Amino acid sequence: MAERSKPEPGHQTTDTDSMEKRPDSKPVSTPPGDDNTLVSDADVDVEAYAAEEQETTGTDPNVVDWDGPDDPENPMNWSVKKKWLNIAVLSILTFVTPLGSSMFAPGVPAIMNEFNETSATTATFLVSIYILGFAFGPLAIAPLSEIYGRRPLYFWGNIFFVIFTVCTALSKNIGMFMAFRLLMGLSGAVPVTIGSGSIADVMPVEKRGRAMSAWAMGPLLGPCIGPIAGGYLIEAAGWRWVYWLIAIMGGFCIPVSLIWLRESFAPVLMEQKTRRLRKETGNPDLYSKLSARAPPKEEFRLAIVRPLKLLLLTPIVTLMSLYVAIVYGILYLLITTFSFVYAGQYGFSEGNIGLTFLPAGLGMLIGVIVFGALSDKIVKHNKEKGNTHKPEIRITPVLTIPSGTALPVGLFLYGWTTEYTVHWIVPMIGVLIFSTGLMGVMFSVQNYLLDTYPRYAASCTAAISLLRSLLGALLPLGGLEMYNALGFGWGNSLLGFISLALIPIPLAFFMFGERIRGKFNPKL
Structure with missing residues (x-):
């Protein structure tokens, strides 16, 4: 029965x-x-729904529930232990794949020399092509995960990531190197794309902040911690060993995910x-x-366009993704300047340049811990008062104004202290402030969209990733020319003014988000 x-x-x-x-x-x-399920069409007739459910499932003996x-x-x-074990495995996977984006960055000059390349644009593209994989991979990964589930995507994505990493380590020319780095990005985007969806699968809304904090440490700390180890590894053993190390770590994750990931x-x-x-x-x-009644091909057709529908037809996803994309692109632009600033102006060695990424990692860690705990505390306090949870609580001014303000403050400090070669600790403090604010912005936005469209969490992440990764990959290509024209002081001040102008976006959705959600509600 x-x-x-x-x-x-x-x-x-x-x-x-x-x-x-x-x-x-x-x-x-x-x-x-209800309190644990937040969808964009808030004005639903609950009584009518209850009657329909009674009619469709209460009398049909063939329904499996x-x-x-x-x-x-x-x-x-699931038990608390099982939930957190799943999240721990996701965090490990999500730590390894972003390492490929920047761990080898200190070795770019050595790679250019080995492959007889001299173009500054090519040097920048060696780093950013990986991020293009993070941009376009989610457009297929998200719908596949919403049809076939999360676990197969994690497992096979990791296998292909390891294969392409080995191929990158064995590259014989610059074309082969960039092609396999792109494929690394495409396959490595799996845990970054659907990790938030996996958390939404198992965690109630008032506990998602802490879970997202634990998971987010991987994709955010990886690109910052990687160059620290990469700088010394490249100095000691050469740039290829960066990829051998990443392949070993990815290979270790294959049995781990097979055994413990559910x-x-x-x-x-x-x-x-x-x-x-x-x-x-x-x-x-x-x-x-x-x-659903749709055949598999039709379901996949609907799923494959869902991230683009969210991005193009819902102002909430469009503008919030744009906000995240711009600040994320600025972060990658800053990262590309570290080698020039700290080596050229402060005399850091190839190994020590990796240490310059540490302030960004520390800032992100502070931002994740502070804003993750604060977000859950605000949600819990709101529910204890008997208020119905609304997604807009995730972008309350208490969260978005301090984090948004930290971005221009950090950029101004980094820009003008490097312009006048003030002691290297001061621009590093500027990067730390910027990174802390960046985490507050990204954390608030991602939780807001997760609460707004919980059924399509993976598709929302794919929409964010598309714009974020595109700007992260392309902005550095023209950014270095901007610094050449304006200098580090005015160049970073321009970026600071842009980030300052973006602060009203989450504030507008905090005030009018519920009304906008009701007006723009495309069929997904």
Whole structure:
């Protein structure tokens, strides 16, 4: 007999109750959300929905549902240990792949010399081509994860990442090197793209801040810590050993993910349960409550355009992604100047240049811890007061004004102290301030979009990643010419004024976001 337990009265519907539907089944309804489920169409008739649910699932014996509100198969009901073990594995995966973006940066001069290249644009593109993979990879990764689940993407993405890393280490010319770095970026984008979706699968809204903090340390600290180790490794053993080390670390993650990483996407788990029950009961008419009537090809067609729909048709995703993209591009532009500033103006050696990335990493660490804890505290306090949770609480001025203001302050300090060659510790403090603010901005925006579109968390991340990574890859190409024309003082001041002008964006959505969500609600 099909299992079709209904939540008991008063039971809160989790995010998993409103996830995407699966193929090969009859049409079913998805809940509009409550304290733990936040969707863009807030003005839903709850009574009408409840009546519809009673009609569609309460009388159909072929519907397969969770075994009540406490079903241990439901990812929201996993034990605390199991949830955090999953997040820990995700954090490891998400730490390794971003290392490829900048760990070899101190060795760019050696690579250019070995392959007989002299173009400054080529030197910059060696770093940024990896980020192009992070830009376009998510457009396929996100929809695939919403059809086939998270775990297969993590596993196979890591395998291909290791293969392409080995190929990069064996490169014989500059073309081969850049081609495999691009492929590294495409495959390495998997954990960065769907990690936030995996967290939304298992964590209630009031605990996502801490979980996101733990996961975010990997993709944010990796590009900053990597060059520190990379500088000394390149100095001692050559640039190829950077890629051998990354391949070894990625190879270690393959058995780790195979053993401990579990599928968390509710529609996939429910479909697996449905297939098992069909086999056990001999009833071919059983179908998942979270399934869809669209055939697989149609479902993939809808899923593949979803990130672009979110990016182009929803002002919330468009403007927030633009904000993150600009500040992220500025970060990568700053990173490309470190070698010139600290080697040329302060006389740092090739190995010691790697240490100049440490302030950025420390700033990000501070930002993750402070804004992650503060975000959860604000959400919890709001719920304790009896208020209905709204996504806009994630971008309250308490979070966005300090973080947004830190960006121009850090840029002004870095720019003018390097312009006049003030002691190297002062521009490093500027980078630390900028990085702390950057984390506050990115953290607030990502949590806001995650709460706004929980069913499509991976697609939201893909939309953000597209703009963010494009600017991260392309801005440094023209940025060095800007510094040549304006100098470090006015060049960074220009970036500071731009970041200052962006502060009103989250404030506008804090005040009018609910109204905008109701007006712009495309079919996803």
